[in-house]
Amino acid sequence: MPIYRAPVADTLFVLNDVLGYERYANLPGFADASGDVLEAILAEGARLAEEVIQPTNRIGDTQGCKRNDDGSVTTPEAFKDAWAQYREGGWLGLAVPAEFGGQGLPYAVHTAVGEYFVSANMAFMMYPGLTQGAIAAIVAHGNDEQKAAYLPKMADGAWTGTMNLTEPHCGTDLGLLRTKAVPNADGSYKISGQKIFISAGEHDLSENIVHLVLARIEGAPEGVKGISLFIVPKFVLDAEGNPGARNAVSCGSIEEKMGIHGNSTCVMNYDEATGWLLGQENGGLKAMFVMMNEARLGVGLQGLAIGEAAYQNAAAYARERIQGRSLSGPKAPDRQADPIIVHPDIRRKLMTMRSFNEAGRALALWTALRSDVAHRSGDEKDRQLADDLLGLMTPIVKGVLTDKGFEHAVMAQQVFGGHGYIEEHGMSQFVRDARIAMIYEGANGVQALDLVGRKLAQNGGRAVQAFFKEVGEFCETNRSDEKMAPYTKALKKGLNDLQAATMWLMQNAMQRPDNAGAASTDYLHLFGLVALGYMWGQMVKAAQQKLTGGAGDAAPFCEHKLVTGRYFMERVMPETAAHLARISTGADTMMALPAEAF
Template sequence: MQVYSAPLRDMQFVLNELHTDDGFGDLSAFAEITPELAEAVLTEAAKLCENVLLPLNRSGDEEGCHFENGVVRTPAGFKDAFRQFVEGGWNALVLPAKWGGQGLPEALGKLVEEMICATNVSFSLYPGLTNGAIAAIDAYASDTLKETYLPKMVGGEWSGTMCLTEPHCGTDLGLLRTRAEPAGDGSYKVSGAKIFISAGEQDLTDNIVHLVLARLPDAPRGVKGISLFLVPKFLPDAAGAWSVRNGAHCTMIEHKMGIKASATCQMLFEEATGWLVGEPHRGLEAMFTMMNAERVGVGIQGLGIGEAAYQSAVWYAKERVQGRSLSGTKHPDKPADPIIVHPDVRRMLLTIRAWNEGCRGIAGWISRALDAEKHGETPEVRQRAADLVALMTPVVKALFTDLGLESASLAVQCYGGHGFIRESGVEQYMRDARIAMLYEGTNGIQALDLVGRKMPAEMGRYLRSFFHPVSAFIEENGGEGAMAPFVTGLKRAFEALQGATAMIAERGMKDPEEAGAASADYLRLLGLVAMAYTFAKSVRIAQARLAGGEGDLAFYKAKIDTARFFYDRLLPQATAAFLAIKAGKASIMAMDEAAF
């Protein structure tokens, strides 16, 4: 059964307590965002997600999208839900006020985003891609394009897409073939085929604004010859009404493993009218503004699904009676005990819970950095925030989605055979979670980005944005008293990360394949240390609250219990990751290609 109630208490903890010492808060741009206002936003968002989006999750999966004569219809209920979503201003929550948005902080917006993804990840893709397109247009397009398109997109009347992938090229965009010919009036004629385009066609908005990568006639070969173009579905007629159909058409929608209520389209551009965004041959720079925003958003998808899977599994574990507790009957009034009494079921539930709380803690830190990157009071704060965002973006995308799938799988396991059938609802979480590890750059690509670009960038400056606060926390909190187990465990994992970093840097300079072989394990190791750091901070806060008898004592005790489980049962994976990195590439690369 798909069960979800927004984890508002933990969200408030992350928003108001966990990261107050990170140097990214107290931004004058958000001086009016009080804890009371933030709580009201989260509460109202929870109502929308629980009462409007969640009921459409399974029905949307069962029905899917419909395609006929080039027209896509979303599942029953989606149009009305999207109308409510836009009328409530949820699409414009963190978007720039100058274009009609509300301009709220990402630290708040990402929590709302988690709720949306938890209740209906297919639905989340329609406004999610639009927000990324808005970011790219706002950063790189001409004033004319901004003024023409952004108010409608921010207002929810128009949506946006990202058109990169072609049938023959995905990650290697240097192979891209779509062409753009100057039309002589400042516009271009864009021609080519794109695949895997989320929301490339739908019936939720009046217009769709495609951001399309293409080559100009004089473009150099490879990725340095790619430009970005804005290509709307509809163009204005002589009277200014947006009614003229452009040469951008959906030719089919994909039949997918999951996210079936999201229209994944094959698009054909036939001399479609478009306009250059940014400078010629520098389209990837502009597109990566959108892609980086989307990568963090995809990570949040993994977290959202993980939370929904956890709550559904907990509900079942408390309801399903089967066998008796190993330590003696716990519910003599029932024919058997609920399965939550069994150690292995509790192990699975606590694993999901710990992954979720760890990911939410990291997301809270990075979203505060996203805010400080734009609105920090000093250049030093803005730079440090930008460095942390750059370093952690591939970690958020890859780690959160890896764990989202693992959490969904564990939820199915908690249900046993009932989890394998559609009626339970939890098998959908597994299917929906799987795509997040693939799109916006596969998780292997994220790991390569981390070790190949982010780790050595600026002589290790990005790494320092993470290493310095972790090191300072360890020094400040020592290894004695109630914090000792947590500080000691964090210190050991951090030392493994430092050793792995030096090892990869040394080996990678001599042989790039060594860095590639270590990349996935290094990303997991860095992510585990980040979780250990946020959990240790959580414990320090919780211990102080319990000692002072302040606040929701049951919540703080549970926070410590979850952290203890993480340190005892999950953080040891850091040692395994370090040993795998230490082993090097030899066993990975030894086998002849023909032997596979």
């Protein structure tokens, strides 16, 4: 059976020693989660993840969700008890503003414990995950009546939420959607249409499900300019604000999926269901993007979380499984063979996963802190910079962490050899579950196009230039430090490759847009490598400072950081050159064959 231990010590190191969490104490919510309180929150989140949520993961995968004859959905055994404990701890509303029933704690804290919960059971965490996105959309665009009616119950976990975008003929290109909204005399709307791939669309964990649905009001403009967003609850609220009459929305079927079997991914049918406009008429895409951006950061965290869980199991197996002898001589002469962890290729896999996960964790938390500053700071300049970097990093966090999360789940499975292909060890589930994160909330190819086509040029390139400046100044500040040289030299080389790729796009993408499209995925991953390398630079600096000051019992932890960071710089960071080489070839050979030749 798979194992999992939440990396609390690593999270605290990143927050406290690397990112300077205490420097944000002046922002709302941070004072309520400082020092010992932060540590206690992470420790309790780890306990819940390890002892309550993780044991439900295999159950959810094998049992799946069941659609009943009346259209209701039964979730796997043990989910209800886990949900009750998750709800009782107030975890869903951790970062929701206190005025709406949440605890108002930093988004960075929510991100930190969120990793633990997703590593424990990704499918289970999709129920609150979509709810948090729906909460964000209602906070940003709801009127006072809507906020009062829905947010406290959703923050409490009594009600959950969904996002309904995709239709059978319409995925990324939302301008093609056909779901229609017909105005009623009382200001509500009749919503009719079908949505597919709706995560947590119907289930038995909450008293009500608040669907956020994109639809086109009769007579609205064609394309994305005519899309509106509606609140369509499973049960229409009565005069007291409690779930009342059953709305005309139902689960037509549960999708048969490769993974995340514990989550009810539904086909949802709206048959003149009653809904209420959320935000401005024809402003649905803008309102939904609040939810989508929140969800994209959450999906990036899923990639990291699954990669971490898979790595932990691979490392444990490699320490125990004996097979063959070390190339440099027996390491366990009292046994018939050596543990496979002595073999360089196994070490390559483990070090690649570990070095990525530790940097990915830092990047996720660094980005979460940018979100906190953007939404909580009283300094307009600080808010603008944080919001710029948050927008820039969102497609990178989503695309890179999920691509690599899947790649590393497969890599971890490979460590098990044939046993990785057998269900009893659980590695197959990690691979199957990780795969969806590359697809939903905007497929990663779309994330790459968003980065190249929108984020680079936004506000005259203000965000990307700010990032280049920050990384460049870090390299320059530490240039004369001999201990930092192996790290800063590799990081500066990666930054140079990223700047060269950016310049190439500026010179070659305008006259031929296919050049931007052909370069986009390589550019996304090149940018991701530099961002991860920057995280490693900061982690190594912090580890060296702790060692210089006398790390005590933390000395081995810090020494391990230096080795792992050096592996990343020596073995992973050089990939920036390959990405730059591919980008620089342009789109010619990629687009040369006629369509009928494929």
